Amino acid sequence: MTRFLELDTVRYGYPGRSDVMLDVVQGVSLHIAPGAFHCLIGRSGCGKTTLLKLAAGLLQPQAGVIALQGVQVTGPNPDMGFVFQAPTLLDWLTVLDNVLLPIALHGKVETAQHQQAIELLQKLGLNGLQSRYPQQLSGGQQSRVAIARALITAPPILFMDEPFASLDAITRSELQQDFLTLCQSQGTSVLFITHDIAEAVYLADHVSVMQSGTICHQLAVDLPHPRQPALRYTADFNARCAELRLAMDGNL
Amino acid sequence: MRREHWISILMGLAFICLWEAWVRIAQPSALVLPAPSVIAQSLWQGLASGYLWPHILSSTRAVVLGLMLGGSVGFVGGIVLGESARLRGILMPYVVISQVVPKLALAPLFIVWFGFGTLPIVVMTALICFFPLLENTVTSLQHVDPQRLELFRMLRASRWQTLWRLKIRAGLPSIMAGVRVAVVLAWVGAVVAEFIGANKGLGALIIAAQGSMDTPLMFAVLVLITVLGLVFYKFAEWLERRLLQPPLDSQKKVEK
Numbered sequence: 001m002t003r004f005l006e007l008d009t010v011r012y013g014y015p016g017r018s019d020v021m022l023d024v025v026q027g028v029s030l031h032i033a034p035g036a037f038h039c040l041i042g043r044s045g046c047g048k049t050t051l052l053k054l055a056a057g058l059l060q061p062q063a064g065v066i067a068l069q070g071v072q073v074t075g076p077n078p079d080m081g082f083v084f085q086a087p088t089l090l091d092w093l094t095v096l097d098n099v100l101l102p103i104a105l106h107g108k109v110e111t112a113q114h115q116q117a118i119e120l121l122q123k124l125g126l127n128g129l130q131s132r133y134p135q136q137l138s139g140g141q142q143s144r145v146a147i148a149r150a151l152i153t154a155p156p157i158l159f160m161d162e163p164f165a166s167l168d169a170i171t172r173s174e175l176q177q178d179f180l181t182l183c184q185s186q187g188t189s190v191l192f193i194t195h196d197i198a199e200a201v202y203l204a205d206h207v208s209v210m211q212s213g214t215i216c217h218q219l220a221v222d223l224p225h226p227r228q229p230a231l232r233y234t235a236d237f238n239a240r241c242a243e244l245r246l247a248m249d250g251n252l
Numbered sequence: 253m254r255r256e257h258w259i260s261i262l263m264g265l266a267f268i269c270l271w272e273a274w275v276r277i278a279q280p281s282a283l284v285l286p287a288p289s290v291i292a293q294s295l296w297q298g299l300a301s302g303y304l305w306p307h308i309l310s311s312t313r314a315v316v317l318g319l320m321l322g323g324s325v326g327f328v329g330g331i332v333l334g335e336s337a338r339l340r341g342i343l344m345p346y347v348v349i350s351q352v353v354p355k356l357a358l359a360p361l362f363i364v365w366f367g368f369g370t371l372p373i374v375v376m377t378a379l380i381c382f383f384p385l386l387e388n389t390v391t392s393l394q395h396v397d398p399q400r401l402e403l404f405r406m407l408r409a410s411r412w413q414t415l416w417r418l419k420i421r422a423g424l425p426s427i428m429a430g431v432r433v434a435v436v437l438a439w440v441g442a443v444v445a446e447f448i449g450a451n452k453g454l455g456a457l458i459i460a461a462q463g464s465m466d467t468p469l470m471f472a473v474l475v476l477i478t479v480l481g482l483v484f485y486k487f488a489e490w491l492e493r494r495l496l497q498p499p500l501d502s503q504k505k506v507e508k
Binding site for chain 1: 397399400402403404405406407408409413417418421422424496
């Protein structure tokens with residue numbers, strides 16, 4: 001199997017009281033293949049967000065190695081996109097300028113890139129909204145803008161930190177569908193964090209369950225692509241959800 | 253909104269009418285409380301004869317210069333202190349001390365240092381109005397949403413870009429609130445400094461009018477200062493609206 005993103009026995013702790021390090025991530029190894037959709041699930045406080053920030057170079061591991069395409073990760077690099085838990089849009093910029101921010105910070109935006117941003121917004125169902133301001137959009141639309149901003153540079157890998165957690169169920173499933181289609185058409189690898197088991201099974205090719213700083217269970221989701229909403233009600237789907245639920249409860 | 257506006261204006265007019273009526277009935281000494289009509293007459297004469305204009309110009313110039321000096325020192329200082337925790341630790345106590353000292357009591361000292369004339373008044377005005385801007389700039393730079401900071405790190409923005417495109421821009425409403433406070437305080441600073449050490453300017457004119465027992469002129473100058481202060485405040489408000497316009501102006505939510 002070709003390895004694309006590699007985490008090798010990565011450890012990270014926050015300084016606690018009296019110089020004791022509180023290990024949040026304890027020797028995690030993880031491999032993600034090119035174009036794969038990898039979900040990381042776990043309860044609040046299990047260290048999954050810390051692991052994501054380590055992989056994205058926002059934090060430096062205290063031990064272990066992280067490599068992207070064979071190169072060690074020492075900080076954020078242009079091959080990565082990141083979608084935060086909240087949309088984190090800049091409310092003084094229009095939707096279009098928000099999407100183009102990653103380009104505007106590193107030089108002048110060209111006409112072709114403008115066009116590309118508008119096309120990306122169209123693919124995400126935001127036709128005609130490019131000159132609006134974020135506070136004029138609904139929560140779901142704001143999440144879509146945040147995804148467009150992460151994808152505008154067409155990064156080979158996307159890191160996502162529970163981006164759909166605050167959306168209502170219907171908006172979320174629409175967004176999951178559109179997002180999955182877009183990632184597959186661009187061949188983007190994704191490391192996706194969630195605490196929602198059904199979301200993980202629906203989106204991922206591979207799910208890792210995290211518990212108190214370690215990965216306690218792995219599951220390859222061999223359900224066929226492209227995935228349709230009806231899949232959620234099949235026995236196959238529910239069997240995998242049940243397995244993950246058991247793993248999260250520590251009974252596997 | 254319109255209606256409150258009218259009620260507010262009517263209240264002011266009613267107050268002036270009552271004042272006028274009371275003075276005509278009770279007839280207090282003009283030295284204590286002149287009638288609004290007498291004040292208006294004094295104001296009109298002063299403006300028409302050109303007597304007031306040099307004082308207006310002198311005070312306005314002092315306020316504008318003081319605001320520019322104090323405002324830029326406050327803004328730049330706020331950025332420096334907001335960005336460096338170490339400098340903040342070292343310098344912030346002195347900044348606070350400079351504000352706790354009764355600045356107006358320093359005016360006689362400023363006259364000794366800078367002589368009579370515009371300079372001590374400008375320095376006094378600057379000293380009074382730099383603080384609200386500094387305070388608000390420091391605070392707003394430190395209260396940037398951590399997730400937005402992480403976004404800028406993820407996008408590999410330089411420190412300068414993060415400062416300019418994120419921190420200052422996100423803090424602009426609070427920085428502009430500091431400007432509004434500074435504009436009001438600037439007039440207080442200039443007028444009081446002129447009380448003490450000037451032979452020109454609206455503050456000096458109040459003292460001169462007191463010396464010649466010309467109470468209507470004192471009131472006329474007070475009216476002038478109020479109007480000028482109001483004009484400056486309105487200008488600051490207009491500037492704020494212009495700078496913050498697009499996002500705040502179109503704040504109505506559009507339903508999906």
